[in-house]
């Protein structure tokens with residue numbers, strides 16, 4: 451067996467795997483059976499045309515009783531050492547959103563032409579969906595500068611080769627149902643996973659997709675889907691929850707069928723709007739974008755070469771504004787999608803935040819309105835009323851955790867009411883480790899009393915994306931040294947967050963055990 455210096459790492463690893471398999475006298479089909487995957491997936495792995503997770507490499511090692519590459523099944527976790535209490539200054543730019551990227555990646559399955567997604571954030575959640583797409587035969591390639599993704603699906607998807615490991619780590623796999631149901635009469639998908647936020651039911655998705663003829667039974671870690679033949683008659687969908695991904699699933703199902711679909715109680719949130727703009731490029735007609743009633747005229751066969759710029763992430767914008775606010779700094783957060791931050795800014799204004807907005811300009815998708823926001827050091831006071839999230843146009847559910855931290859910097863009592871997630875508020879009590887007065891009134895309500903005299907501490911990173919970032923930002927406010935242990939979850943939704951905060955003047959060092 452030879453691997454050449456010119457080989458890419460995946461090609462070299464694929465060659466090693468082929469050699470070890472042949473040494474064992476196994477066919478590709480036999481190795482596939484040992485790994486519960488398909489022969490075509492093994493062929494792609496051996497050609498170096500499929501991304502490999504560390505878990506998959508470990509399973510291949512075990513299946514071949516080999517040690518092809520010394521792989522630790524649990525890579526060493528990353529920690530951050532933060533020297534807090536330093537003012538930040540300068541400008542930081544908001545990246546494109548995780549939630550739009552995952553929806554657009556799933557929607558690309560509808561298109562038999564070439565999709566190019568521009569300005570995709572390099573985050574782990576994107577990597578996971580990309581790995582899943584590649585495992586079913588979709589050609590997904592990053593541009594040389596690493597900013598754009600080219601996606602070309604094969605005529606027939608290899609759903610039996612699906613990368614279970616990657617799929618089970620993301621909740622977004624649930625969004626494969628919508629695009630697939632117009633294309634496959636029966637198929638299987640692994641169960642959806644995601645952050646530790648408490649129970650998140652998928653029932654609203656099933657309710658939303660039933661009018662399209664989808665019938666799903668769930669058995670031992672898999673969803674088994676059967677789809678009735680589409681009669682072409684108009685479909686009326688009433689969502690029981692105004693959820694973002696459930697709206698996206700219904701939209702994708704509607705986009706992939708001839709005829710009209712009406713979706714009521716739809717989420718008009720930012721990622722849904724991004725998805726609508728992309729679907730329009732594919733030739734799908736959608737009335738009511740940005741409202742709760744969507745009227746869709748789809749196309750059973752879509753074959754279009756399109757490019758779409760993913761729009762800016764309001765949750766990252768909120769995270770970066772919070773960095774400035776809690777460190778008492780003057781910073782500018784550039785490219786904020788203002789339609790999705792207005793309520794947050796109104797609440798912050800009531801709390802005494804001083805900020806200015808630049809004139810509006812248009813995002814590269816040609817649709818989203820952007821502004822640059824400059825925050826100045828301010829004396830914050832607790833709001834009179836509780837702070838609670840609502841589906842858009844309300845205060846964004848993912849922005850709520852940042853208000854617990856801002857409330858801890860404000861004078862007075864703030865009640866934070868997270869009615870949405872069973873487990874997210876609990877993670878915010880970690881702020882007490884850094885000196886904040888945060889009391890859990892019940893699993894959904896926090897009483898925060900400020901202002902806080904922050905002090906450095908060592909904290910294990912909460913197993914949830916936004917609370918993890920909240921603790922990091924609190925450490926930047928706390929004089930002295932803090933350590934945040936096991937921060938890998940942050941990369942699920944933020945690209946190079948620590949490095950970008952360092953550019954603003956934060957003192958953060960990354961280390962491993």
Ligand SMILES: CC(=O)N[C@H]1[C@@H](OP(=O)(O)OP(=O)(O)OC[C@H]2O[C@@H](n3ccc(=O)[nH]c3=O)[C@H](O)[C@@H]2O)O[C@H](CO)[C@@H](O)[C@@H]1O
Pocket residue numbers: 548549550552621622649650651690691692693694695696721841847848870871
């Ligand atoms: C990939 C993606 O886009 N993820 C976002 C999406 O997840 P996603 O759309 O998956 O959110 P879920 O369906 O899990 O909804 C979140 C929670 O809100 C509840 N619920 C939601 C809407 C409603 O009208 N009533 C109601 O009770 C759900 O039961 C659930 O407990 O929306 C969440 C809520 O904004 C965000 O936190 C996630 O970042």
Ligand SMILES: C=C(OP(=O)(O)O)C(=O)O
Pocket residue numbers: 621644645647848915916943
């Ligand atoms: C909960 C979140 O996302 P997801 O739906 O990807 O878990 C989040 O972005 O905070």
